[in-house]
Amino acid sequence: MPGAALPIDPSVPGAPVTAAILDNLRRIVGDKGLILEEHDKQPFVTEWRGTLVGKAAAIVRPANTAEVSAVVKLCYDNGIAIVPQGGNTGLMGGATPWPTHRGILLSLGRMNHVLNVDPVGYSMTVEAGCILETIQETAAHHDRFFPLSLGSQGSCMIGGNLSTNAGGVQVLRYGNARNLVLGLEVVLPNGEVWDGLRALKKDNTGYDLKNLFMGAEGTLGIITKAVLKLWPAPKDVCTAWLAIRDPQAAIEILSEAYGASDDNVGSCELMSRAGIDMVLRHIPGTQDPLKAETPWYLLLEWSSSRPRLDGSAGMSEKMEQFLADQLEAGRVLDAVIAQTQAQSRNMWRIRESKAEANRAEGPSLSYDVSVAISRIPEFIDKGLKAVLDILPTIRPYPLGHIGDGNLHFSFMGPIGMDRATLAQYSAAITRAVNDLVASMGGSISAEHGIGIEKIDELSHYRSKTELDVMRTIKRALDPKNIMNPGKILRL
Amino acid sequence: MPGAALPIDPSVPGAPVTAAILDNLRRIVGDKGLILEEHDKQPFVTEWRGTLVGKAAAIVRPANTAEVSAVVKLCYDNGIAIVPQGGNTGLMGGATPWPTHRGILLSLGRMNHVLNVDPVGYSMTVEAGCILETIQETAAHHDRFFPLSLGSQGSCMIGGNLSTNAGGVQVLRYGNARNLVLGLEVVLPNGEVWDGLRALKKDNTGYDLKNLFMGAEGTLGIITKAVLKLWPAPKDVCTAWLAIRDPQAAIEILSEAYGASDDNVGSCELMSRAGIDMVLRHIPGTQDPLKAETPWYLLLEWSSSRPRLDGSAGMSEKMEQFLADQLEAGRVLDAVIAQTQAQSRNMWRIRESKAEANRAEGPSLSYDVSVAISRIPEFIDKGLKAVLDILPTIRPYPLGHIGDGNLHFSFMGPIGMDRATLAQYSAAITRAVNDLVASMGGSISAEHGIGIEKIDELSHYRSKTELDVMRTIKRALDPKNIMNPGKILRL
Numbered sequence: 014m015p016g017a018a019l020p021i022d023p024s025v026p027g028a029p030v031t032a033a034i035l036d037n038l039r040r041i042v043g044d045k046g047l048i049l050e051e052h053d054k055q056p057f058v059t060e061w062r063g064t065l066v067g068k069a070a071a072i073v074r075p076a077n078t079a080e081v082s083a084v085v086k087l088c089y090d091n092g093i094a095i096v097p098q099g100g101n102t103g104l105m106g107g108a109t110p111w112p113t114h115r116g117i118l119l120s121l122g123r124m125n126h127v128l129n130v131d132p133v134g135y136s137m138t139v140e141a142g143c144i145l146e147t148i149q150e151t152a153a154h155h156d157r158f159f160p161l162s163l164g165s166q167g168s169c170m171i172g173g174n175l176s177t178n179a180g181g182v183q184v185l186r187y188g189n190a191r192n193l194v195l196g197l198e199v200v201l202p203n204g205e206v207w208d209g210l211r212a213l214k215k216d217n218t219g220y221d222l223k224n225l226f227m228g229a230e231g232t233l234g235i236i237t238k239a240v241l242k243l244w245p246a247p248k249d250v251c252t253a254w255l256a257i258r259d260p261q262a263a264i265e266i267l268s269e270a271y272g273a274s275d276d277n278v279g280s281c282e283l284m285s286r287a288g289i290d291m292v293l294r295h296i297p298g299t300q301d302p303l304k305a306e307t308p309w310y311l312l313l314e315w316s317s318s319r320p321r322l323d324g325s326a327g328m329s330e331k332m333e334q335f336l337a338d339q340l341e342a343g344r345v346l347d348a349v350i351a352q353t354q355a356q357s358r359n360m361w362r363i364r365e366s367k368a369e370a371n372r373a374e375g376p377s378l379s380y381d382v383s384v385a386i387s388r389i390p391e392f393i394d395k396g397l398k399a400v401l402d403i404l405p406t407i408r409p410y411p412l413g414h415i416g417d418g419n420l421h422f423s424f425m426g427p428i429g430m431d432r433a434t435l436a437q438y439s440a441a442i443t444r445a446v447n448d449l450v451a452s453m454g455g456s457i458s459a460e461h462g463i464g465i466e467k468i469d470e471l472s473h474y475r476s477k478t479e480l481d482v483m484r485t486i487k488r489a490l491d492p493k494n495i496m497n498p499g500k501i502l503r504l
Numbered sequence: 505m506p507g508a509a510l511p512i513d514p515s516v517p518g519a520p521v522t523a524a525i526l527d528n529l530r531r532i533v534g535d536k537g538l539i540l541e542e543h544d545k546q547p548f549v550t551e552w553r554g555t556l557v558g559k560a561a562a563i564v565r566p567a568n569t570a571e572v573s574a575v576v577k578l579c580y581d582n583g584i585a586i587v588p589q590g591g592n593t594g595l596m597g598g599a600t601p602w603p604t605h606r607g608i609l610l611s612l613g614r615m616n617h618v619l620n621v622d623p624v625g626y627s628m629t630v631e632a633g634c635i636l637e638t639i640q641e642t643a644a645h646h647d648r649f650f651p652l653s654l655g656s657q658g659s660c661m662i663g664g665n666l667s668t669n670a671g672g673v674q675v676l677r678y679g680n681a682r683n684l685v686l687g688l689e690v691v692l693p694n695g696e697v698w699d700g701l702r703a704l705k706k707d708n709t710g711y712d713l714k715n716l717f718m719g720a721e722g723t724l725g726i727i728t729k730a731v732l733k734l735w736p737a738p739k740d741v742c743t744a745w746l747a748i749r750d751p752q753a754a755i756e757i758l759s760e761a762y763g764a765s766d767d768n769v770g771s772c773e774l775m776s777r778a779g780i781d782m783v784l785r786h787i788p789g790t791q792d793p794l795k796a797e798t799p800w801y802l803l804l805e806w807s808s809s810r811p812r813l814d815g816s817a818g819m820s821e822k823m824e825q826f827l828a829d830q831l832e833a834g835r836v837l838d839a840v841i842a843q844t845q846a847q848s849r850n851m852w853r854i855r856e857s858k859a860e861a862n863r864a865e866g867p868s869l870s871y872d873v874s875v876a877i878s879r880i881p882e883f884i885d886k887g888l889k890a891v892l893d894i895l896p897t898i899r900p901y902p903l904g905h906i907g908d909g910n911l912h913f914s915f916m917g918p919i920g921m922d923r924a925t926l927a928q929y930s931a932a933i934t935r936a937v938n939d940l941v942a943s944m945g946g947s948i949s950a951e952h953g954i955g956i957e958k959i960d961e962l963s964h965y966r967s968k969t970e971l972d973v974m975r976t977i978k979r980a981l982d983p984k985n986i987m988n989p990g991k992i993l994r995l
Binding site for chain 2: 264463
């Protein structure tokens with residue numbers, strides 16, 4: 014790392030990329046690794062939903078770590094800013110350059126090789142540009158399971174997943190991305206390569222650099238490879254759809270589900286009647302698993318890597334017993350267990366199509382927040398009241414990874430209200446939701462990160478002490494502020 | 505955090521504690537919080553086994569975070585070095601001051617309150633000075649489980665456990681200390697308090713400060729409070745003792761145990777015949793669970809939070825079936841399942857008395873190392889050969905948290921050889937073991953940390969790049985180098 018810190022002026026978006034530097038970049042990555050035509054750059058510099066459009070002097074696509082290192086070294090020496098990018102599926106603009114960006118965008122997409130699978134050691138070594146779904150399938154091919162699972166898994170890349178500490182629907186059991194990684198290789202802001210690519214479950218030798226780079230959204234370095242943890246492949250999976258009394262019942266059901274399932278709770282997703290109906294309206298082929306009129310539902314999945322044996326109680330039998338007990342306790346009002354793969358897929362499709370249905374329905378506002386699990390019901394009550402006080406005709410569609418204390422607290426605009434009008438309420442509603450989150454000790458970004466979108470909110474809600482520690486780390490590791498500048502923190 | 509970095513001279517052990525500063529310390533913590541008599545200081549400045557004896561101008565025992573903050577601020581302003589200490593049970597000297605230390609030792613022992621238990625939310629908030637066993641018992645009282653478990657649990661304090669990222673016998677299932685924590689409160693090197701005391705399972709808002717302070721051995725700040733994760737209390741536990749073919753069989757048995765147990769493997773500890781015999785010789789009341797002559801054994805424990813119900817297959821039935829299958833496959837040669845609590849306790853006592861038996865037997869050398877799980881058998885083969893090449897009559901007693909890839913690679917000196925003579929071989933043997941670890945991509949300190957003991961080894965075996973990143977972080981967060989100086993890294 015460089016010794017003396019240089020003066021930092023956040024208003025300067027790095028040095029410009031000159032023709033000489035382009036020549037050097039071409040020497041490193043070849044013509045194949047360089048995109049200079051404006052038209053060809055557009056998919057990289059545009060946020061995937063089109064909400065943000067940035068600029069980059071070049072899209073640089075290295076083929077291996079040595080090339081990434083050489084590119085970063087070149088940029089470091091010349092003060093050129095770098096925006097690293099994986100599958101460009103993030104929701105906070107972390108992978109999109111600012112419109113004032115004068116440097117390069119470095120895409121990891123060509124580094125897409127699975128380097129090694131160790132089924133006995135339950136680990137897999139991959140390059141950062143591997144598509145998440147490829148990793149899942151490779152694990153399954155070896156009778157193993159890689160639990161990271163999210164809507165964009167067909168196009169997101171593992172490097173981006175790790176850089177944003179991605180969440181998803183399996184966090185309850187397996188944890189966020191941070192919990193799924195044994196080791197990393199990272200190209201540092203000065204171009205040096207940190208080889209932390211260890212397949213070790215235990216390693217107490219100094220500071221935890223791995224977890225520092227994960228979730229840093231590319232502002233401290235570029236993750237180029239990772240050793241991922243694998244788990245046994247699920248062999249006995251039971252998916253159930255529960256009409257429940259209220260969110261408090263959901264917490265209690267989950268609390269009792271651990272024991273009843275032999276500690277095999279995989280997912281526990283809270284949904285509302287309104288949200289389910291919206292999916293049924295917009296997504297062809299989805300069917301209501303349960304005709305009930307109660308406002309709250311739970312998608313509960315238990316899974317075990319133990320194959321179901323004749324005569325012994327599998328997940329379904331345990332689930333049946335559990336649901337009967339919960340019905341008797343009044344927490345569950347009605348329930349159905351998926352009897353076929355198609356039924357289970359239908360349940361999951363309803364859950365996972367929520368975002369798509371949202372977009373089809375019209376303009377909406379959504380907040381990715383978390384509080385302590387036991388405070389979820391209180392948060393829903395107070396949060397709905399606060400938002401409805403501002404705009405009484407807004408339509409709430411809360412949805413939750415309830416076992417993680419994580420709500421996607423979503424609202425469709427009032428019927429007939431256009432996007433521009435809804436936007437006029439957005440600042441007040443955002444403030445009300447985030448103030449409530451902060452007052453309850455929660456997080457304003459549970460799993461989506463900060464990127465560009467929440468940079469001001471982070472600065473508002475986190476203490477000066479905390480922001481100062483983060484800035485101190487950023488300045489120390491990236492003294493020229495070339496790594497994804499203007500993301501997470503303003504310096 | 506302070507802006508400009510001051511010049512650092514590692515040869516200067518901080519400023520001296522003057523009479524005026526003692527007065528200020530007394531004003532902050534009162535007479536009750538200050539120990540100045542040499543005799544009374546000894547238990548604090550002496551490593552618990554007596555292997556290291558350091559110095560401190562005063563032992564300061566604050567009663568709360570505000571007092572810790574005020575003490576650290578005073579030291580920061582005056583350049584006085586601080587050695588934080590919990591239960592003083594570490595194995596690497598991280599909590600022991602250097603003999604050249606002129607500053608204070610700050611003991612967290614008076615901050616020993618459990619502040620809150622949230623059974624529904626599966627979390628508990630504690631002060632850093634809480635004894636680990638108290639935390640375990642408090643969790644159990646609420647029908648919950650805190651999995652951190654290690655030999656010193658009756659006297660070690662949670663702050664020290666977290667600062668060293670402690671391991672133990674439950675890591676296989678629950679992870680190291682880092683995986684057991686939701687939030688932290690930390691007093692920073694300038695005396696400011698970082699309030700990261702969040703009870704959140706998900707929080708993607710910037711850099712992972714929590715994991716940076718954990719495992720930093722007090723060199724980046726002082727952990728004062730923590731929100732711990734809880735788990736369902738185990739209700740159906742099955743402990744078995746297996747005579748096995750060899751270490752490779754142990755890996756394969758574990759690999760298959762996940763599925764067979766419904767993902768309920770709790771512990772999997774590899775032991776040798778020689779190690780078991782040594783415990784039986786020295787520890788009164790221990791009994792050999794299995795009369796067999798094979799050299800390798802496994803303590804395998806499965807546990808579920810689901811109470812065993814009449815008629816359904818519990819852990820014992822699953823274990824029986826599994827052991828029968830493994831016998832048939834030739835991996836297990838003989839096995840016994842504990843039928844009573846006393847039998848299970850006896851098995852665990854043999855495992856946990858290993859260190860005590862070692863001390864009773866005579867002088868020994870021990871290495872806390874890890875490699876990828878699948879390479880454990882290769883490591884044992886090559887490691888034994890390398891050590892026996894240096895000292896053919898040394899007596900190997902390897903022991904392993906095999907599911908973590910973690911071996912306590914221990915050796916008793918040859919019969920009749922005294923400590924001083926064995927010590928002459930120590931450097932060569934240490935070098936041989938660590939060179940092998942490094943060549944296999946392993947860790948020279950799997951769970952015990954670095955402290956004073958391994959500071960030179962870390963510096964030898966880690967890359968310059970990695971050490972530079974660590975130093976950069978240390979210098980940025982602790983520019984006056986007052987936080988546990990001379991531990992982990994030399995600046």
